[in-house]
Amino acid sequence: MKEEIAGQQSIIKYHHNKFHSYHDVIATEFPLTLYVNRQEFATIVCSPTNLEELVLGFLASEGVIRRHADIQTIQLDDSKGFCHITLTKEINHDNSHYSKRMISSCCGKSREFYFVSDAAAAKVSMTDKTVRAGDIIRMMEQLQDKSTNFKQTGGLHNAAISDGNDFYIHRSDIGRHNALDKLYGYCIKEHISIRDKVLIFSGRISSEILIKASKIGVGIILSKSAPTDLAIKLAHDLNITAVGFIRNESFNIYSHPDRIIK
The missing domain is CATH 3.10.20.10 (Ubiquitin-like (UB roll))
Structure with missing residues (x-):
């Protein structure tokens, strides 16, 4: 089977008080x-x-x-x-x-x-990795720029692994866990150490996502969305820096802020 993350689908679109025949791009499941x-x-x-x-x-x-x-x-x-x-x-x-x-x-x-x-x-992070505030904004902008399939379908999660400066790899999937597993699998296959890497994620930081990040072994997770209260508690317990609401030149640090510097 050819790897296709999305395909064309004939639909009826209602717009400006009229029905139109339309070909839409739909995420493949x-x-x-x-x-x-x-x-x-x-x-x-x-x-x-x-x-x-x-x-x-x-x-x-x-x-x-x-x-x-x-x-x-x-x-x-x-x-x-x-x-x-x-x-x-x-x-x-x-x-x-x-x-x-x-x-x-x-x-x-x-x-x-x-x-x-x-x-x-779940693993407690032991990394002493730090990331500059300006690089956090830039990396989230990079993730948004690479999310072409999301822009087409509106139905995908996007994630990337970075050294704090450049992406190592970017992956998309309909499943938020799957996008992270693809990154983890790439690092395992390529023998890339991920202890000092940064995880950039498009979706909400739930407790499950936080634990998935701890399993991968990263100490910093960046998201354009919000964390849950349980995710924040786990981030404190697992020594993970959780950064959310990365939008419009601003962000919130929810745990272990010492890793984020000017």
Whole structure:
């Protein structure tokens, strides 16, 4: 299957008191079922781009793998929506943490799985990375400039990994978690250390997104939107600097402000 994040769709548009025939650009929604060591593990509803990165990042964030060397083989059959992964180790599929489930494009996973597994995999940031205030504004502007698919569809989340100056990689997906997993997978595949990197995100910083950032290992997360109260509490606990409402030459720092300098 050709990787396409969006496609054309015929619609009827109502505008200025009239109906018009119109071709709109619609975000593609694609289910990808993962089989780990020959057993069904999860189905991720995603945008069908950078799927190998998505798989690597997802498995790493769930604690199934720690590094690329834990993968023996990975075979993508994107024409049918399957990915077969063979690990260099066995995992206990009977463990409730690894029960078969659907990862939707909107909310990620159930609260039960989230609190049991994610809390165990969350990492306290030890980075001493600092970022200049002007670079925060500039990086968010860069993310907005690169978000061409969002401008066309209005239905995608965008994220990037940066060293505080330039982007390493930018990814888009209908699922906010998926966009971050693709970044994580890219760094795993390319053996890029991410302890001293900055995560730039287009969406709201929820508790799930904050924990996803901690799993990836970044110490600074930047967003054009707002955090939740639980995300702020977790950011304090996990030593992560959360910056939100990056708009119009201003932003708010919600936790560990010492990493943001003039």
